[in-house]
Amino acid sequence: AQTVTQSQPEMSVQEAETVTLSCTYDTSESDYYLFWYKQPPSRQMILVIRQEAYKQQNATENRFSVNFQKAAKSFSLKISDSQLGDAAMYFCAYEPVNNAGNMLTFGGGTRLMVKP
């Protein structure tokens, strides 16, 4: 079974600075997909970014980018120019290619605080 681990329960960053959230995963598959979700206090689950394992190029969405290290099974999220609105829980998630249950395997989450 796949597992996803987020080793930082909490992180903080100064507004306008850069922060990196860590995620590691364990799988025997060679092809899969990885995601980062944001959950603000409103509880809404917002897809931030996704990465296909077969792509070497790291995904980028505006201020959000990932560092995908397939051999190390690492998938970190970098937030540049942090804003107050970035304060939230962040979840890393894994999807296998053959996903009969349409299920995501989530990490335990990292709470990000942004200091003004």
Next chain:
Amino acid sequence: EAQVTQNPRYLITVTGKKLTVTCSQNMNHEYMSWYRQDPGLGLRQIYYSMNVEVTDKGDVPEGYKVSRKEKRNFPLILESPSPNQTSLYFCASSLRQGLHNSPLHFGNGTRLTVT
């Protein structure tokens, strides 16, 4: 507006008193699922449904039931709730299989407390 609607947003109940959390989506999605979110554990899938009358267990199905009589609705039933089912519950839907192409749409969550 395309959305997944779950109710209630908050629910406090006592051990053993049957309850239902409703979930409805207006996007004609085939797949629907329920997750529970617990501190340090992230979200874990309880049950999923690929289509009407087709449901199957996820990772943590014990103590829960679901039904899919209509495509838009996917209620979560706790026949005899216990305190270890105190959690934040999310309903989610997607158009088809393969979340990399057909993203999950989440409801806004139901905070359940069982005393």
